[in-house]
Amino acid sequence: MSKEQTVYIGGIGVISAIGNNVAENLDALVSGRAGMQAMQRLQSVHKDTLPVAEVALSNEALAARAGLPDTVSRTALLSAVAAKEAIADAGIECSKWRTGFISANSVGGMDKTEDFFPGFLEDAGSGDLKMVVNHECGAVTEVVADALGIKDFVTTISTACSSSANSIFLGARMIRQGVLDVVVAGGTDALTRFTLNGFNTLMILDQEYCQPFDENRRGLNLGEGAGYVVLVSEEVAATLSKKPFCALSGWCNANDAYHQTASSPTGTGSLLAMKGALKKSGLSPAAISYINLHGTGTQNNDIAEGTAIATLFEGNYPPMSSTKSFTGHTLGASGAIEAVYAVLAIREGLVFPSLRLQTPMKDLPFSVTTVLEKRQIDHVLSNSFGFGGNCSSLVFSRAALNHL
């Protein structure tokens, strides 16, 4: 088996505030329909001040779709819905192959733990233990892996907001290593009071709808959701009834090593990640047709990421946008949700817009795309950067199965 074999995207699945499946997400992206609004489901004192991008379905409705009890963490329910869609889209029978499930999340079953905690704080003997059995990040993954019947390789990655980009390239690497044939890779995160309040202490939550890459951006809106891609080896790709059209051609993880939360002004980590991913894919910056930005809408991220792009692309800027202007920042799920969007951009020949841009950033020599653009997309660069300086970039490329 060739070490440099092509790792194809066999299927995709997504659930977010803008839709419960791939078709609904695509429809919202095309029609410019954002998912943030006043908090509906999450119970928080910040209900009236902090808009969020919630998935429209209740836990009960998600559980019915996922085929899981509605008592498990919402994080697992979202994960199961999107992972099942991805597998169905690939039309693959996982049990026939050496299959892995690599999932990411940032706070595991915290949605249940934070409901358990008030009672527990009053009396250490009280509280339903069923609410904390899935507290660990890995427990959320296992609920879904077991529901999918995947056990050849199961793991969980947690590197804050870059988590699920890391899951995706790990899957590709394990296929190239010849260890696995199929990997369902991505990530999930449900909204929790823990993360909402955490980001609120950092004073980077926008009380209005976020405006990534705007000169007057005020911060991010949190979102929730899950996204998965089914990565397949060349051998598996050849057996699929729906021929793959896209491959994961490049990836890189690098560390900013500047500050626990803030990005360096030069965007060192972002630049290294993008450069490394391009090198892996064998592409020059000029070959990139679209950049799906990390683009959270915070002062710090957007100038650091923008500066790194300005350095790398040197005047030849491909169209770029932040789809977080639709979905909000879905943390551990964002890299994977945006990976699904990257695949859709190639399939549909679309550059998705950044919403609500009013004033382009003065310190950057480029601006994000604000209208839906139809054009041939061959290579998409997708950025995901997280706390702890964790920076990851992925490259998705149009790739026909012509050599098989």
Add this chain to the structure above:
Amino acid sequence: MENKQELVQRLKEQIIKQLKLEDKKPEDIGDHDPMFVEGLGLDSIDALELIVLLQQEYNIKLKSAEEGQDVFRSIDTMADYILEHEGK
């Protein structure tokens, strides 16, 4: 209204506690020393902690982290800000 000198002393103690500057004593911090980068060497997370301190101890709410940049230039500017805004 309290004496500014007393406020400055108390602020130093509160800052050492809130920011866990365990190797520092109040007398190590000059009233006009810059708090960020040089001087105390604080960073953006400390600025957020100081915002919490202002709210918790003095009931003063800053709107944004940027606003903190001016307020937290030194212990002296922070004390002035508190005297100006306390109880309003």
Add this chain to the structure above:
Amino acid sequence: MYIQSAYAVSPQGSFNELLESSAQYRGDRLTCKEPDYSKYIDPKLIRRMSRIIKMGAAAAMECLQQANVSMPDVITTGTAYGCLADTDQFLTRMVEFKEELLSPTAFIQSTHNTVGAQIALMLKCHHYNNTYVHRGSSFEAALTDAIGLIGEGEAKTALVGGVDEIIEKSHAILSRFDLYKKDGDTANLIGDPGKGTMAGEGAAFFLLNSQREAGCLAKLEAFQNWYKPSVPVTTLVANFLKRHQVPAGSIDLLITGANGDARYNSLYEAVQQSVLSAVPAITYKQFCGEYPTSAAFALWMAAMIVSTGRVPGAAEPAAPKRVLVFNNYKQLYPSLYLLSAC
């Protein structure tokens, strides 16, 4: 694959202490003996660090110093629970203060990749950095990733660690699952006829090197782990040995993860009575307690054993040259590590 250096912050002060007179614990848990952190961590960084972050950072720094490597090509970390103290602090205050007046530090530090991130920050290391949080196979996943990167030619050296801590509240919750003996004693934990084990914690880091360098501790000949395997563990062990062409007789010492919970002893006994029947065996959890990333402690101990030729708890030095570690956390995550002297 070589383990160039290794260091563990654990309930045992050092490997020498483990040999001379291991620290004993009574009750339901073992607690780490923490080193003098000022040797390893800049005071400006340390003020925000909770115990697990300090333990992890110190273990990593000591490991790198011993290997005389200042910039590993890869940093991977495994932790099942993450930074519990910071998570607890933020969550408790959020509940008690009704989502108001929260301070950011605990939230920031509660992120699961904080240990790996702080190490990168201390080293100014821009290289690959990843964190695995998969219960009883968190450390194994971190190791798998690092070995993979070395195999791909992306790295020559990799810093790999496993870290987990006990805090009061997590211990109170886990105790309600009937996991621990109430009046345990490490002196006779293993073989105790009752149910339950003793909780443990620790931070162990390793510097892997694709090549054998001077001062190298051990050769990592083979490593494998499973998720809820459907075949019996005896078969897994037998297949592992066959795949790597290792006759059972060539193994000088087996280190098992038996933890004193009589309910699960039979799984380890099955292996000792069949595939590895003639191999002398010791256990390690009386030294570090039971926790999801305890195999990292066992790997450290095994590396020290093949490197020094000395075995904790053994009357005479048998100088094992080849050691197999077999852990099976909660009977769901079996893992095997085969090491030899180098």
